[in-house]
Amino acid sequence: MQNLEKILEIFSEKFTHIVPNRTDARVIFSLFIDGKQNQDKTSYSEIEIKELIKKYYKEATDTDREQRKKVEEHLQNLLRQQFIDRNKDKRIVLTDYSLQLCNLFFEKVKPMLNPSKIEKILESVKTTLGNSCDNVEDFTIWYDTQFLKVLKPEIATQTIAMEFQIAELRKDLNEKFKTLQYEELVDHCLQQMELLIEGRKKLTKSFNGLDAITEILAETSLNNLSDIDFIQIKNSLNETLDHYKYKLEVTGENISKIKQVVRSLYDIIGKKAFDRKLEVFFYQLLEQSETEKIQNRADKEDNLFYSSEISLPENVQNISFIKHNPDSFLFPEFYENFNISKNQKIESVGRNLKNMETAAQKSRKRQEQARKIEGWLINLREQIKLKDEIDFSSFYNEMLNSEDDIELAIKGTEHILKKLRQEKYRVETSREFSIDPKYPNNAIWQIKIKKPSLN
Amino acid sequence: MANQDKETFLELKEHNVDRFADTDFQLRSGMHIQDYKQQSRNFHFLEDNFQELYSFYEKLYQAKLCVYQSINGKFYYLDYFEEQKSKLQKESLKPKQTLFAIFLYTLHRIEKRFSTTLSKQELVEVLNNHSKIKPHIHRLFLGEEQEDTMPTQATLLKWVSDSLKELQKLGWIHLLEDDSEQFELLPAFERVALIYQDAINNVEEIRTTNA
Numbered sequence: 001m002q003n004l005e006k007i008l009e010i011f012s013e014k015f016t017h018i019v020p021n022r023t024d025a026r027v028i029f030s031l032f033i034d035g036k037q038n039q040d041k042t043s044y045s046e047i048e049i050k051e052l053i054k055k056y057y058k059e060a061t062d063t064d065r066e067q068r069k070k071v072e073e074h075l076q077n078l079l080r081q082q083f084i085d086r087n088k089d090k091r092i093v094l095t096d097y098s099l100q101l102c103n104l105f106f107e108k109v110k111p112m113l114n115p116s117k118i119e120k121i122l123e124s125v126k127t128t129l130g131n132s133c134d135n136v137e138d139f140t141i142w143y144d145t146q147f148l149k150v151l152k153p154e155i156a157t158q159t160i161a162m163e164f165q166i167a168e169l170r171k172d173l174n175e176k177f178k179t180l181q182y183e184e185l186v187d188h189c190l191q192q193m194e195l196l197i198e199g200r201k202k203l204t205k206s207f208n209g210l211d212a213i214t215e216i217l218a219e220t221s222l223n224n225l226s227d228i229d230f231i232q233i234k235n236s237l238n239e240t241l242d243h244y245k246y247k248l249e250v251t252g253e254n255i256s257k258i259k260q261v262v263r264s265l266y267d268i269i270g271k272k273a274f275d276r277k278l279e280v281f282f283y284q285l286l287e288q289s290e291t292e293k294i295q296n297r298a299d300k301e302d303n304l305f306y307s308s309e310i311s312l313p314e315n316v317q318n319i320s321f322i323k324h325n326p327d328s329f330l331f332p333e334f335y336e337n338f339n340i341s342k343n344q345k346i347e348s349v350g351r352n353l354k355n356m357e358t359a360a361q362k363s364r365k366r367q368e369q370a371r372k373i374e375g376w377l378i379n380l381r382e383q384i385k386l387k388d389e390i391d392f393s394s395f396y397n398e399m400l401n402s403e404d405d406i407e408l409a410i411k412g413t414e415h416i417l418k419k420l421r422q423e424k425y426r427v428e429t430s431r432e433f434s435i436d437p438k439y440p441n442n443a444i445w446q447i448k449i450k451k452p453s454l455n
Numbered sequence: 456m457a458n459q460d461k462e463t464f465l466e467l468k469e470h471n472v473d474r475f476a477d478t479d480f481q482l483r484s485g486m487h488i489q490d491y492k493q494q495s496r497n498f499h500f501l502e503d504n505f506q507e508l509y510s511f512y513e514k515l516y517q518a519k520l521c522v523y524q525s526i527n528g529k530f531y532y533l534d535y536f537e538e539q540k541s542k543l544q545k546e547s548l549k550p551k552q553t554l555f556a557i558f559l560y561t562l563h564r565i566e567k568r569f570s571t572t573l574s575k576q577e578l579v580e581v582l583n584n585h586s587k588i589k590p591h592i593h594r595l596f597l598g599e600e601q602e603d604t605m606p607t608q609a610t611l612l613k614w615v616s617d618s619l620k621e622l623q624k625l626g627w628i629h630l631l632e633d634d635s636e637q638f639e640l641l642p643a644f645e646r647v648a649l650i651y652q653d654a655i656n657n658v659e660e661i662r663t664t665n666a
Binding site: 174178260264274278281282283287289310312316317318320323 | 483484518533534547549551558561565566567570571572587592594595596648654
């Protein structure tokens, strides 16, 4: 029954495009499940149906009369849409249409009860793949008929089932947390976790088998044909498998989070008092908070009731936090790789870290280039000490060959010549240029550097 | 890497020194840093250089680099030393955002202890259906208890959404990128309890005094 309830949940979430109202779907499927479990019972009284509607439609109404009216509306709706009907005794039955619909969905979601079914499907899909790797046409047919229609829906279904089980476990533990004693709660948690972890282990094992498909595809001779259709299908298939593996990983992370809370329950005994006080504190805060009305309001219509602000009681201060960025940074070199801080913009944590990383890399490169250029300048100064005249074009080519970085050579030339001019060296440029055969697209004017004249 | 600046000396481990600027910027923007997605590298930088950075913030700004180990994980943040004015300024959340933070913390702690991912709609449903919460929330935000209509829903959803954005700036929650309807509660959300622990523990006393 518990599993059927789960199916009911999944059913109502997933097939709303066929049954327009999710709650209608729950009512119909509840009747269907009940019929499966009590095969003798084929019809229901109107009161029974209304009770069922009341169970699923949780609508806030001021009076019982209004609630009765709402339930009646829903009942009439179900009748009007021909999901249910009255038999000759005026009792309610599911229509043939509903029965067929439910049967279809039941078949569709039934495999969720068996996470290991995927292994069997995988075996058969692998065999057919092996036989379909001789040519692209067979492979395309395999992809359409086996992968897209058989394996992929199964993987998707199993993943949804696992996600659903985790969500259900959370809901269940949240409920039990409120009612059970801690010792009982711990026992209950461990028991439930064990079932879930066992299910996930099975699913992980099944998913591991998916690697075999990737391997077969990587080794097939079709790779040698460079056929665009094959390449596209292969990529799409691998992407699909990666996607579901990622989803499975996420379920693992979610289970870990629940485990963490369960583990903490051992420490939590005795902290219940804090929770009780927290509850009192919160309700007290709610009671004592006041609205500050807006004067001359000009709100948009959809914000009509929105108050400008509220005031909290005296004993509850607003949450405050440090938020201060000084005018200048004390350690500028630490910030060199951090372009945002230079502008001192305040941005949220969600800013684009990738751009920051690129900017940081560029900055590192610039620093490295600057360091090397300084080295070449020192080198040139030493050479010029020993000679009266230096052929800068040769020096440039040496710098270019040695660093193998045209950007650095150009920036370096600019910087070195500027420095030398400042230091009163004579820089003489001719109309002829020099080219290094290794860099045929890069030329430099013939430049001579001469020591400063004593005059 | 070592740096000398008047009286303050900062020596950080070489391998992740490039995280200093971003981490410092985040901390001084009110962010709480934990081992979570984009924050992980800054978190490990803090782990590796905690003592050095603690002294740095203490000497330079009279601010305390705090670390707290909650059930869900460890987190770092900057705060004042008790009764000592820091050179860093503070800002406050608006009262309605403060109220939201306490509401969310209470809801998580009491009703949804095992749920670390919640949705905005889930919160609006609690606000509209919880018999002890609904009357007060409606009084505060809608003037009085109202039927569920588009404007009332929009009002409550706006409060929830705006507040969540503010809490995200503190690193207490994370709005999921692929679905901003859902959000994850982060370990640093436990800071709410740290801020109000005295008020919560003395709640009976306060109630008696007020009465």
